[in-house]
Amino acid sequence: MTAIPQKEMVTGSIRYQPGEExxxxxxxxxxxxxxxxxxxxxEVACALVHSQDGMxxxxxxxxxxxxxPEKSSRTNPLGIGFVAExxxxxxxxxxxxxxxxxxxxxxxxxxxxxxxxxxxxxxxxECVPGCPFDxxxxxxxxxxxxxxxxxxxxxxxxxxxxxxxxxxxxKQYVRLPVLFFEAQQEFNRLSKQIPEAQDEIxxxxxxxxxxxxxxxx
Amino acid sequence: MIKVHTQFLSHFKELAATDEDVxxxxxxxxxxxxxxxxxxxxxxxxxxxxxxxxxxxxxxxTMFVDAKGRRICMADPLEDGDVITFMMGIAGG
Amino acid sequence: MESRLLRVNLTTGEMKGETIPHSIxxxxxxxxxxxxxxxxxxxxxHDINCDPRGPDNIFVFGVGPLAGxxxxxxxxGRITFKSPCYNMFGDSAGGxxxxxxxxxxxxxxxxxxxxxxxxxxxxxxxxxxxxxxAAHLWGKGTEDTHAILQEELGDYPSKVHTLSISQAxxxxxxxxxxxxxxxxxxARGGGGAVLGSxxxxxxxxxxxxxxxxxxxxxxxxxSDDFRKKIDGNEAIYGFKRRGTLGxxxxxxxxGSHFWRNNQxxxxxxxxxxxxxxxxxxxxxxxxxxxxCFIACDSKYVIDGTExxxxxxxxxxxxxxxxxxxxxxxxxxxxxxxxxxxxxWGKITNDYAIDNQDLSCSxxxxxxxxxxxxxxxxxxxxxxxxxxSLRWGNMDDIEACVExxxxxxxxxxxxxxxxxxxxxxxxxxxxxxxFMKYAMYGKGGASFTxxxxxxxxxxxxxxxxxxxxxxxxxxxxxxxxxxxxxxKMYFNGRxxxxxxxxxxxxxxxxxxxxxxxxxxxxxGVCLFHWMLDPAEFTPQDYxxxxxxxxxxxxxxxxxxxxxxxRICNLEKAFNSRVGMRREHDMVCERWMWEPNSEGLxxxxxxxxxxxxxxDEYYEWRGWEKESGLQTRARLEELGMEDVADVLAKDGALxxx
Numbered sequence: 001m002t003a004i005p006q007k008e009m010v011t012g013s014i015r016y017q018p019g020e021e022x023x024x025x026x027x028x029x030x031x032x033x034x035x036x037x038x039x040x041x042x043e044v045a046c047a048l049v050h051s052q053d054g055m056x057x058x059x060x061x062x063x064x065x066x067x068x069p070e071k072s073s074r075t076n077p078l079g080i081g082f083v084a085e086x087x088x089x090x091x092x093x094x095x096x097x098x099x100x101x102x103x104x105x106x107x108x109x110x111x112x113x114x115x116x117x118x119x120x121x122x123x124x125x126e127c128v129p130g131c132p133f134d135x136x137x138x139x140x141x142x143x144x145x146x147x148x149x150x151x152x153x154x155x156x157x158x159x160x161x162x163x164x165x166x167x168x169x170x171k172q173y174v175r176l177p178v179l180f181f182e183a184q185q186e187f188n189r190l191s192k193q194i195p196e197a198q199d200e201i202x203x204x205x206x207x208x209x210x211x212x213x214x215x216x217x
Numbered sequence: 218m219i220k221v222h223t224q225f226l227s228h229f230k231e232l233a234a235t236d237e238d239v240x241x242x243x244x245x246x247x248x249x250x251x252x253x254x255x256x257x258x259x260x261x262x263x264x265x266x267x268x269x270x271x272x273x274x275x276x277x278x279t280m281f282v283d284a285k286g287r288r289i290c291m292a293d294p295l296e297d298g299d300v301i302t303f304m305m306g307i308a309g310g
Numbered sequence: 311m312e313s314r315l316l317r318v319n320l321t322t323g324e325m326k327g328e329t330i331p332h333s334i335x336x337x338x339x340x341x342x343x344x345x346x347x348x349x350x351x352x353x354x355x356h357d358i359n360c361d362p363r364g365p366d367n368i369f370v371f372g373v374g375p376l377a378g379x380x381x382x383x384x385x386x387g388r389i390t391f392k393s394p395c396y397n398m399f400g401d402s403a404g405g406x407x408x409x410x411x412x413x414x415x416x417x418x419x420x421x422x423x424x425x426x427x428x429x430x431x432x433x434x435x436x437x438x439x440x441x442x443x444a445a446h447l448w449g450k451g452t453e454d455t456h457a458i459l460q461e462e463l464g465d466y467p468s469k470v471h472t473l474s475i476s477q478a479x480x481x482x483x484x485x486x487x488x489x490x491x492x493x494x495x496x497a498r499g500g501g502g503a504v505l506g507s508x509x510x511x512x513x514x515x516x517x518x519x520x521x522x523x524x525x526x527x528x529x530x531x532x533s534d535d536f537r538k539k540i541d542g543n544e545a546i547y548g549f550k551r552r553g554t555l556g557x558x559x560x561x562x563x564x565g566s567h568f569w570r571n572n573q574x575x576x577x578x579x580x581x582x583x584x585x586x587x588x589x590x591x592x593x594x595x596x597x598x599x600x601x602c603f604i605a606c607d608s609k610y611v612i613d614g615t616e617x618x619x620x621x622x623x624x625x626x627x628x629x630x631x632x633x634x635x636x637x638x639x640x641x642x643x644x645x646x647x648x649x650x651x652x653x654w655g656k657i658t659n660d661y662a663i664d665n666q667d668l669s670c671s672x673x674x675x676x677x678x679x680x681x682x683x684x685x686x687x688x689x690x691x692x693x694x695x696x697x698s699l700r701w702g703n704m705d706d707i708e709a710c711v712e713x714x715x716x717x718x719x720x721x722x723x724x725x726x727x728x729x730x731x732x733x734x735x736x737x738x739x740x741x742x743x744f745m746k747y748a749m750y751g752k753g754g755a756s757f758t759x760x761x762x763x764x765x766x767x768x769x770x771x772x773x774x775x776x777x778x779x780x781x782x783x784x785x786x787x788x789x790x791x792x793x794x795x796x797k798m799y800f801n802g803r804x805x806x807x808x809x810x811x812x813x814x815x816x817x818x819x820x821x822x823x824x825x826x827x828x829x830x831x832x833g834v835c836l837f838h839w840m841l842d843p844a845e846f847t848p849q850d851y852x853x854x855x856x857x858x859x860x861x862x863x864x865x866x867x868x869x870x871x872x873x874x875r876i877c878n879l880e881k882a883f884n885s886r887v888g889m890r891r892e893h894d895m896v897c898e899r900w901m902w903e904p905n906s907e908g909l910x911x912x913x914x915x916x917x918x919x920x921x922x923x924d925e926y927y928e929w930r931g932w933e934k935e936s937g938l939q940t941r942a943r944l945e946e947l948g949m950e951d952v953a954d955v956l957a958k959d960g961a962l963x964x965x
Contacts, residue, residue: 004520037608040410040600041382048380048523048530056379057414057520059468140467140518155530158537159382161605226559227585228548265544278545278841280790286564286909288791288807302563305548305556306790308759308840309634309780 003143004060005052006118009150011110013117022092025112029086029147029154030180030187036082038065042156042179049155060139062087062147063156084178086156087135087147089113096146099130113149149181157181219245219297223254229303232262247274248291250301266303280306311335311375311524311860315348316417316439318432320508321365321424325439330419336862337948339831341374342401343876345390348372348421350879353392354955358886362394362500363482363507365425371473371513372419373409374833376852379523379859380533382540382603383852384835385410387473387490392887393499394507395484395667395727396753399775399883400499403830406490408515410600411471415517426509431459431474435516436467444511451660452476456492459514467518474512475502476662478715482506484727485667485714485755489659493629497664498754499776500727524861532855539845540603546841551588553606554633558585561759565908568641568758570680570701571673572749572899575760575907579646581617587648588630604838612649619704620649628656637758638669643676644701657708661715667728667755670748672710674729675721676701677747688740692721728755730897751778751896762900763910764789765815766822769922772894773819775880783823784836786843788815795843809910812918816925824873825849831876832856848873875947881932881939882952885961891937894923933963940965 016022043058043065050060064085097105097114104120107113116127121144127136128144137145147154157163162177180187221240225233238257242249251274255263268275273291281289284300295301313330330344338344352368360366370390377385387409393400412418416437429444447455455474463470471491478486479502486502487495505511523529540546549556561567562583565575577583607629614624631639631648635655639645645654658665675692678684679699690696693713699706713722724739725732733748749756754777761767766785774782787795787806796806796814799821806814828848829836832855839846846852849866857863864872884893895901900915927934931943940963944953956962 037605038600039602039605041380041603044378044380044601045530045533047520048526048533051523051526054523054526055520056523056526057518058378059414059518060520158534159380159603161603163541224563226563227552227556228545230559231548231551261544265548275545276790276792276794277543277844278549280560282564282909284909286809288793304560304563305545305552307549307554307557307560307633308786308789309554309757309784309836 003118004055004139004141006060006143006145007050007052008115008118008148009049010108010113010115010148011151012108013115014107014109016093016107022107023112024092025089025149027111027152027181027183028089028149029157030182031084031086032178032180036065036084036178037161038082039161040065041159041161042084045155045159049150057140060145062137062145063135064137084156085133085135086179088133089147089149090132096127096131096136099126101126108148108151111149111152113147115148116144116146118143154179154181218243219295219299221250221295222298222300223250224300224302226302226304228265228305229262232265233258242295245295245297246291247289247293247295247301250295251291276306278306280304311340311522311862313340313344313375313418314416314437315419315421316434318420318422318439318441319424320422320426320430320441320510323426323441325441327417327437327439335375335860337872338876339374339828339856339872340860341372341377341386341831341833342388342390342403342827343831343872343879344419345370345372345388345401346876346879346883348419349390349392350883350952352421352423353883353886358392358883360392362392362397362400363503365423365508367392367394367423367504367507369422369501369504369508369510370419371412373412374831375860376855377833378410378413378601379521380529380601381832381834381852381855381859382533382536382601383832383838384602384604385600386830386833386835387412387496388830388833389488389496389501391499391501391504393484393776394482394503395500395731396777398753398777398887398889399880400501401776402487402496402498402501403781404488404490404494404496405835406494407469407471407600408473408490408513409833411468411517412515413521414468414519415515416519420513422505422508422510424508429509429511431512431514432510433463433514433516436519437517447474447511448480449477452489452662453492453660455512456489459512463514463516466516468516470514470516472512472514474662475505475510476660476715478502478661478663479506480511481715481717482726483663483714483717484731485664485671487662487664489662492660495659495662495664497662497666498779498781502662523859525858528858529855532858536846536855537603539842540838543842546604549837549841550604550606552585553608553630555585555588555631555636557633558583558636563909565905565910566760566763568637568749568756568760570644571642571670571677571747572756572760573677573906575905577640577646578644579640581648582640582646582651602835604841606837610652612652616649617647619647623649623653626653626656628652628659631655634758635665638665642669642673642758643707645704645707646702650704653704654707657711661711663711663715664728664755666757668711668714669758670729670750670755671714671725671732672707674733674744674748675699675710678744681747683742683744683747684740692719692724694719730755746898749897749899751900752893754778756897756900760905760908761896762905762915763809763913765809765812765918765922766818768896768900768915768919769816769819769926770822771900772896772919772923773926775877775884778896781826781836783819783826784840785815785818785822786840787818787822792843798844812921812925814925815918815922816927817929819922819926820874820929823877824870826873827876828852828869828873831873871947875949878939878944878947878949879952882949882956882961885938885956886959888961889937891923891935894937933965936963938963
């Protein structure tokens with residue numbers, strides 16, 4: 001089965017030698033839980049932006065919207081909602097790259113996101129369980145799909161139906177969008193200002209929910 | 218000087234934080250009223266009230282009418298005691 | 311541009327996939343246009359005067375080319391069939407997840423004929439198809455049916471999405487619809503009854519295939535531009551917050567509600583007349599269909615603190631009511647509590663039944679009761695027991711709903727095809743003429759908004775191809791008095807925006823019908839266009855997206871002709887089943903009774919009705935006397951073949 005060609009949205013390619021220090025991703029994606037409307041616009045946009053063969057297929061997107069009826073939160077006590085499963089861009093090198101036997105990962109020089117080099121990937125799928133958050137996806141024909149941050153202008157954030165409207169300058173959020181593209185510090189500041197932002201699907205939160213750490217840890 | 222009453226419905230009520238208001242106008246014109254409304258309620262109200270391309274009243278998704286239900290435009294004259302209503306223009310569903 | 315069509319003959323169990331060639335898209339755009347053509351071709355070899363509930367009727371599902379390709383305009387599937395309730399052309403659009411996933415399942419179009427010997431459902435998964443026994447689903451509502459299918463079919467290769475009918479469809483109730491994912495209904499025309507008559511309980515799709523996009527880069531740029539325009543429009547943001555409920559306060563102010571079977575034009579009750587409810591009880595977000603940049607829908611959960619009646623519905627959750635859910639409950643039936651309105655929305659959806667037909671049927675009877683035209687004894691005769699039939703009483707309303715859904719009693723049987731046929735039958739049974747109180751146009755139930763002050767809307771109710779219907783030609787120019795649009799489309803003339811004169815109103819109907827036909831064929835929602843009709847024009851703005859996705863290049867003028875061609879095929883269908891000018895009419899109340907409240911009080915339909923209708927035929931190029939199409943206009947539109955069929959059936963104008 002031939003792989004579907006993928007257009008990686010990167011500004012360039014840097015490879016690091018083993019042991020060499022890799023700078024972490026600065027501005028990255030955040031997702032708020034239970035604000036999502038399941039409009040799938042992010043999936044379609046992601047599939048469209050990475051499409052090279054004139055096909056659009058949300059199953060080729062590097063993020064997924066999942067129904068999360070079991071997840072409840074302060075804003076949503078009954079736990080009816082959806083979550084955007086996004087790449088958290090862990091500290092570099094990320095666990096998915098760490099386990100790669102063929103060293104198929106390279107880094108975007110601007111965003112410092114780890115990106116899969118499809119030509120070097122042997123589709124061994126090690127990175128799938130390697131990812132603590134299940135956000136390295138397998139395409140219908142077996143390619144491994146990981147978020148590349150669109151070279152610093154993630155299209156999913158732009159497409160999100162809950163995005164802040166443009167007349168709203170200076171990001172004075174009236175209601176919060178599901179997807180943020182911010183530096184960690186800026187996101188922390190926002191989440192202090194707006195209580196809903198504390199419902200972020202953060203690293204700790206995700207690990208808690210998956211039972212990988214306990215709340216007393 | 219004339220007094221014009223305004224009614225704000227649904228989204229406009231939210232933007233103005235009130236469902237009605239009174240404006241005292243020096244010039245008896247809709248354009249004068251529009252300016253005063255924008256001054257009082259700020260840029261979000263202005264964004265929905267005035268079309269930046271034409272400087273006319275914004276017609277997209279809105280309905281601004283006088284007491285007889287006629288759509289008003291910037292050049293229309295106003296009289297003392299007139300009531301102008303600002304609504305969302307939606308039908309069906 | 312090519313698409314896959316699945317043909318299913320339920321009588322023989324034969325299923326065959328075929329490719330819909332590029333040339334069909336060249337002529338019929340996609341979505342509803344292609345559906346219409348598939349049905350038209352079917353009735354060239356089958357009797358068009360067949361019983362719509364019989365095996366010869368066809369049920370076509372299709373989804374247009376812009377759906378799911380980043381067009382950001384929602385995704386609307388379309389079902390097309392010969393309508394069992396109105397016995398003419400029938401189709402209906404619906405959102406939800408089904409049409410989106412149908413596109414990835416391998417078949418974007420499905421044509422179903424025949425009748426299965428026992429209840430079955432159809433499964434489509436990545437191009438593989440199967441008919442599966444549905445005995446365990448029969449007798450269930452759409453919510454349960456969807457849940458069972460999701461459970462039983464699993465999550466691989468994608469989540470399961472369904473199109474299903476309820477008990478109403480099984481009982482072949484003419485006003486029964488089909489529901490997508492138990493959330494969004496294809497209500498109009500009785501698609502549910504067609505599937506019920508074919509013993510097909512549901513269609514389930516799964517798949518992870520892709521969609522062809524001719525020029526992805528161009529589509530992405532269009533998508534970006536569209537999003538920016540939407541985001542730059544504060545009014546659209548307002549719409550995003552409320553959806554169509556934003557119309558409640560507007561209609562209350564101008565007097566355009568359909569109160570108590572349209573005896574009045576304003577809601578009564580303090581809470582119900584404002585949309586504060588949205589802020590108070592709109593708790594969670596969810597959206598109507600996929601790939602939409604506006605996302606106007608949301609979800610409610612009732613916790614019992616909202617009002618006294620809400621205590622009955624603690625824990626109930628569903629989509630926030632739309633305007634027409636509200637218009638039918640708070641308007642037609644005078645329900646005065648928001649939680650009850652929401653509950654009405656939920657039950658009509660779960661029973662998959664058209665709430666416009668339903669409410670007009672119930673309000674017809676309630677008005678007869680209110681006017682003492684029928685006695686308690688007459689009511690007991692209809693229901694088999696006493697029924698108080700008080701306005702706004704949910705117990706009475708639910709009893710009426712269940713009567714129809716389960717065909718429980720004489721009332722249910724009599725009104726299974728909506729208010730027009732129900733009122734006819736009841737008048738005949740009683741030997742009295744009650745038609746004055748039935749609200750309809752062209753045999754179809756009225757939509758629950760006032761139309762008398764709006765000549766285009768009135769005209770639209772009379773001529774729509776599937777009976778009184780706002781969604782076949784939304785008259786934006788006149789209702790919102792848009793002089794700019796009037797000038798844009800009619801060479802600088804402004805009369806179309808003036809409510810008080812008949813000029814250009816028929817022309818506006820024709821124009822809007824063509825535009826709506828285009829949007830329905832693209833497979834997108836109408837609301838993006840409605841919110842900014844000067845900018846998001848179907849023929850120009852959307853035309854660019856259509857070209858990027860399909861590679862079919864069209865000028866705006868050509869696309870308008872494509873829209874006109876689609877409308878003409880629907881008209882031709884109705885001419886073949888015998889509809890003429892005399893069928894293009896509306897009910898007595900709209901014609902002769904002035905409306906009683908609001909800014910446009912005193913409007914009488916008859917004042918302009920015939921002038922506008924004449925003008926509509928003129929702009930369409932149809933014969934005024936008979937209302938029939940002319941060969942000349944059909945040939946101009948490249949529809950010689952259609953003209954030939956009409957001529958053979960004696961359904962073409964003689965001139």
